[in-house]
Amino acid sequence: MRIAIANDMFMAVEALRRILVKVPDYQLAWVAYDGAEAVSKCAADTPDLILMDVLMPSMDGVEATRRIMSQSPCAIVMVTASVNHYTAKVFEAMGYGALDAINIPVFGDDGLLNKIATIAQLVGKSSHRRSLSLPPLIVMGASTGGPQALTTILSQFPQDFRAAVVIVQHIDAQFVQGFAAWLNEQIPLPVQLAIADAIPQPGKILVADTNDHLVMRPNLTLRYDKQPLNFSSYRSIDVFFTSVAKNWPGKGIGVLLTGMGRDGAQGLKRLRQEGWQTIAQDRKTCVVYGMPKVAVELGSAVEVLPVEAIASACIKFSPNSKLPG
Incomplete structure (x- = not known):
């Protein structure tokens, strides 16, 4: 993807250039130091x-x-020192056709690179995504009885575990922070809340935070969405699994654990259709054999396993990791 910079400040140009060179498929087309030069060079x-x-x-x-x-x-x-301070000008530029705006990166570059990746999708220049080294991804959904099932699984993951893990647990948002803290005390890997714009990272466990649906964007970042409203469960597992099946370019494992209802069964099927390894918890070890039962009936699960055996199945997909002990 060929990217140009139009900015009159040398330090800003250099900061942007240093960010762009981190991605091999991004090439600096040219630099302009005022708007007139940008118009001329673009032509x-x-x-x-x-x-x-x-x-x-x-x-x-x-x-x-x-x-x-x-x-x-x-x-x-549009790149500026303060998007909020220049809101009127930013929206004027968008009225002429600018796609988005962002503050000049100071300490971090994830926001800019994520935005560029999204735009690359829009303009059909996203081949670099396929060349990125992605970690194996494990996505898990759980409801009634989920906290104990998750602890049983996650406590078996070794400290050198290289897969990224994202969890959607049916629990009210006011209790999620406490749930994440509790998990941190039980297992060897770090547990964090899945904040907006987070990217799944190897060896880290992200837990869905708000009552809105967690979804994965095309640029592989996470966000929250109130839509669709027609799902009976808040923080839908189906919505998350489906977005992962659609946007994650690599393969991984989908795990559907104990819980009432049918949330997650259709999403697990979508993952299986995309070539993922899919696992449903078995009847004997479920507190409530609801969601996994529907998944089995729909043919969503490649394997149906007792909760104690799920960790070893996941570890097979994580290079350089092995069961502890």
């Missing part, structure tokens, strides 16, 4: 994306965006 060499400063001498980023989108259109993200 001669139209990139896939321009990181456009809002305020520049000679011609600001808003006017440059207007001219570029009318003469040689391409994807544009």
Whole structure:
């Protein structure tokens, strides 16, 4: 993906350039130090994306965006020291065709790289995603009896476990922080709340936080969504599993544990259809044999296992890890 920078501040240009070189498939097309130069260079060499400063001498980023989108259109993200401070100008630029806006990165670059990855999807320049080294991903859904089942499984994962784990447990949001803290005391791996824009990381366990649906974006970050509203359960396992099946480019394991109802069974089936290893907890070890039962009936599960055997099945998918002891 060819990316251009339009910014009158050398330090900002350098900061952006250093972020871009971290991704091998991102190439710096050119640099412009004011809006007029950006318009001229874009006409001669139209990139896939321009990181456009809002305020520049000679011609600001808003006017440059207007001219570029009318003469040689391409994807544009407005970059500024404070999106909130320049809200009016940002929205004016979006009115002319800019796709999004972001603050100039200072300490972290995840926000910018995530935004670029999303835009790469939109403009069909996302081949770099396939070349990224992704960890194996394990997604788990649980309801009634879930905390104890999860502890049984997760406590068997070794400290060098290289898979990323994301959990959706049916529990009210006001208790999630305590649940995550409790899990941290029971198992060797770190447990964190799955905050918006988080990315699954090897050796870490993320737990769905709010009462809204946890979903995975095309750029592999997590977010929360109130839609769809027609799901009987808040924080739907089905919604999360389905989004993972749609967007995670690698393979992994889907695990559906004890619980009432049928949430997660359809999502587990979607994962199986995408080539994932799918596991349902067996009747004997479930506190409530509801969700796994429906999954078995739908043919969603490749394996039906007692809770004590699920960890070893997951470890098979994690390179360089082995059962403790």
